[in-house]
Amino acid sequence: MPKRYTVTSALPYANGPLHIGHIAGAYLPADIFVRYLRLRGEDVVYVCGSDEYGAAITMKAQKEKTTPRAIVDKYHTMMKSAFERFGIAFDIYHRTTEPIHTETSQGIFLKLYEKGEFDEQESEQYFDEVANQFLADRYIMGTCPKCGNENAYGDQCERCGSALSPTDLINPHSTLSGSKLVLRKTKHWYLPMNKYESWLKEWIVKEKQNTWKTNVYGQCKSWIEGGLQSRAMTRDLDWGVPVPLPNAEGKVLYVWLDAPIGYISATREWAKQNGKNWEDYWKNPDTELYHFVGKDNIVFHCIIFPIILKAHGEFILPTNVPANEFLNLEGDKLSTSRNWAVWLHEYLDEFPDKQDVLRYVLGSILPETKDSEFTWKDYQARNNNELVAILGNFVNRPNNLIPKFFAGVMPAQYELSDYDKNVLAELASYPDRIGDLIKNFKFRDALSEVMNVARLGNKYLADTEPWKIKDNPERIATILNISVQIIANLSILLKPFLPRTAEKLDKMLGFDGKLTWEDAKNTNWVKAGTLLQKIDLLFEKIEDDVIEKQIQKLTINNQQQTTNNQQSQTIAMANHSNEVKPLQTPINYDDFTKLDIRIATIVAAEKVAKANKLLKLTLETGIDTRIVVSGIAEHFSPEEVVGKQVTLLANLAPREIRGIQSQGMILMATDKDGKLRFLQPSEAVVNGAIVS
RNA sequence: GGCGAGGUAGCUCAGUUGGUUAGAGCACAGGAUUCAUAACCCUGAGGUCGGGGGUUCGAGCCCCCCUUUCGCUACCA
Secondary structure (H helix, E strand, O other), rough: OOOOEEEEEOEEEOOOEEEEEHHHHHHHHHHHHHHHHHOOOOEEEEEEEOOOOOHHHHHHHOOOOOOOOHHHHHHHHHHHHHHHHHHOOOOOOEEEEHHHHHHHHHHHHHHHHOOOEEOOOOOEEEEEEEEEEEEEEEHEEEEEOOOOOOOOOOOEEEOOEEEEHHHHHHHHHHHHHOOEEEEEEEEEEEEEHHHHHHHHHHHHHHOOOOOOHHHHHHHHHHHHOOOOOEEEEEEEEOOOEEOOOOOOOOEEEEEHHHHHHHHHHHHHHOOOOOHHOOOHOOOOOOOEEEEEHHHHHHHHHHHHHHHHHHHHHOOOEEEOOOOOOOEEEOOOOOOOOOOOOOOOOHHHHHHHOOOOHHHHHHHHHOOOOOOOOHHHHHHHHHHHHHHHHHHHHHHHHHHHHHHHHHHHEEOOOOOOOOHHHHHHHHHHHHHHHHHHHHHHHOOOHHHHHHHHHHHHHHHHHHOOOOOOOOOOOHHHHHHHHHHHHHHHHHHHOOOOOOHEEEEEEHHHHHOOOOOOOOOOOOOOOOOOEOOOOOOOOOOOOHHHHHHHHHHHHHHHHHHHHHHHHHHHHHHHHHHHHOOOOOOOOOHHHHHOOOOOEEEEEEEEEEEEEOOOOEEEEEEOOOOOOEEEEEEOOOOOOOHHHHOOOOEOOOOOOOOOOOEEEOOOOEOEEEEEOOOOEEOOOOOOOOOOOOOO
């Protein structure tokens, strides 16, 4: 038995509001887990906070003509309040821009530095000569080599979602000054992760096979066995934790190093405020550490951060990282940029006092083993058919019967029938069953078991029919007593999942809230004679028009955003050409005549084996028949390109691609949606016709 | 293409080390009932477990091939 627990939820990045995908991924499951542990009386600290450094935030600040500080203040406040209103029970919601975090992360960096865990390496990075600085990946824009999007960032293309590195970009330019970039040498500190491969094989591949979720374990194993790369732990940027070394001006800790350390600094701050020793929660082997994250975070929490903790030497390692998959919305991926999301703060505004409805719905569809889907119709159905019809209805039955039969006073339990005893025995079996499910991160199943308690109650009333009984007040009293005991235990079992609903039950039963999970095994502890308070309905039906409105809102927001995106993209493209054109090196006519551009006809095409973007094209050029390999397979099938005339850069030096000699390059136009189009003569011309 | 995780009733999902007629919730149909927000309770219908092959006395579970979804990764001059 561990003596204490440290639980973390992924630090949300402070550049936008929270949506239901975040909640379902990393916050609701952790919150259920933590509330359960607390009910068990465990020593647990649950920490989180805003992740406030990094290039994406300076980018956004620049775009909105404000400061990074203003951006993070805004979203930190927004997220903190949304979490509070929704009922995520952090012990502390911290932020990585606090001084204690700087101190903590610098301390860990220095310790690793002093232990010689880093490799200092010089590398070539893009430098903006106009702005006179190295650029973070996010500051570099260019054409995505995968989908042709001209506004791809140096770390990622937001259109096709590919992860990129700045050197992948075609025509990279600075978003600061718009200028073209030059490669310049810079020094960084790298963590040689390959050094830890054998340790990871032992620690994860061997030891975690049976305790970690298959999705998490499989992914980790794949990374470890595929070989780990050295990874830079610092960046050239001014918005971050400064590298605490001499001669390191302008260098900060990589956000992915500093963010998980945010868990530690948050714990330190909490300990300071609450008279605790933070080291108990991070350095004592009696403590179990759990990171709740989404699947996009697996590598950092399972590989990189543990390596850092291990390299440092004093810290405990995560017991488990129960990462969730993704939540989809109405058939599509959630997307901030397309505004395809249900925003938490908007939900809280528009559905006041319905936190628990959302908690219930998300809790029922948590993407625990595979991607799952939220739809408003499902939200409505679960509210109306489950919360209202089963849980709300059951509670409401004794809620009405007791005032009617006993003037609101808890009746006594008299002689129990065998059936009564069976029901009570079943009731007593739930806490352990539900607790086991929670401990195994099966929150969906656990929640459904809680609902089964309400089902048990409904069935008990239907079977015993107290309202029909005449001449046996003791029997009526016993039945209603047992019904209330079921509600009482339900109030405890609901606490981790639907805390506000559980509070309403406490109010009904007159509890002071100091109950533990174990109390839910006692099936006779609401004392006869207690004055029960009649409460309002726990849940109300949600009508079709409310749901229709939400669906419409989604569609409208999405369309508006798409239009906005297109506009800003058009503007960006215009700016881009304005900025880049003058800076391009002028060429003279002789330069142009060096290019031998011809019209040719595709006479055969086939997919290149082991590549899904490449087509091997056979061209009739008028001069010869040649092979060209072209990265267009995702846009055109081999069948549809055969017979087409295309424009060919014919005298480009041959190059071997995937073992095939490619002689030349097909010239393509990239449409703004990323689609490729051939450049064709307006009417067919002879093969070999010169383009000039 | 490689790797990881999925494809089980109309929908959302369970299925432990392979073992008798494959489960749950919701939706649907019939019945019963009225304390309860036309809710609850009972019963029922429904799936050649993505497709094909193999191992086995026996496979949703193991092996091979194919197909498809999601993620990571490679190929784009």
